[in-house]
Every structure is written in C-alpha cells, then in structure tokens.
Amino acid sequence: MSLFPAKQPFETAVLTFDFSQALATGETISAITATNISVNSGVDAGPALAVNGSSQIATNGVQVLVPIQGGLANCSYNIQVEVTTSNPAKTLALTSTLPVLPI
Numbered sequence: 001m002s003l004f005p006a007k008q009p010f011e012t013a014v015l016t017f018d019f020s021q022a023l024a025t026g027e028t029i030s031a032i033t034a035t036n037i038s039v040n041s042g043v044d045a046g047p048a049l050a051v052n053g054s055s056q057i058a059t060n061g062v063q064v065l066v067p068i069q070g071g072l073a074n075c076s077y078n079i080q081v082e083v084t085t086s087n088p089a090k091t092l093a094l095t096s097t098l099p100v101l102p103i
Contacts, residue, residue, distance in 0.1 A: 028061030034082040042075030071100035
C-alpha cells in the first residue's frame with residue numbers, strides 16, 4: 001500500500017493510481033469497476049472524504065485519475081481502485097492511504 005502526500009480538509013486533489021507495474025507489455029486498463037473510500041485512522045463515521053466527479057483512465061492507459069474532496073482533519077483514508085484490463089483474465093486493485101492534516 002502506498003501513501004499520498006497529506007492534504008488539508010478544504011483542498012481538492014486528483015490522485016494518480018499507477019497500475020503499470022502489474023501490467024504486462026501492451027496491456028492497458030479497460031474499465032474502472034470500483035472506487036472505494038474507507039477510514040484508515042481517526043474518527044469519521046461518513047467517511048467525509050469523497051470522490052469529486054468521475055474517476056478516469058489516463059491517456060497512457062495504465063493509470064487511473066481519482067478526483068477527491070473533503071475529509072476530516074486528523075483522519076486518514078484508504079482509497080481503493082479496481083480495474084479490468086485488456087487481458088480478460090486479469091482484474092487488478094490498488095489501495096493507497098491519504099492523510100488529512102489538522103487545521
């Protein structure tokens with residue numbers, strides 16, 4: 001699991017999930033099947049961190065761009081992206097953690 005740089009609660013950001021290490025030469029992402037957010041640490045019943053629009057496959061075909069907003073101060077969130085690939089036998093998922101700074 002990787003760690004994104006921390007953000008402030010009021011900031012918006014676009015997170016990049018790079019699947020290139022798990023794809024063979026010539027394989028690409030075909031579709032984003034899920035983007036899930038859960039609380040990793042801190043107290044947030046929501047979670048308050050939310051996807052801000054639609055996740056998109058980057059033009060290079062091996063990355064997913066996830067726009068996010070919100071989050072509560074002093075919490076960290078796990079963001080998981082699940083994709084299908086041009087190889088019908090391969091479905092992938094990446095999870096990364098995003099900390100939200102205190103105000």
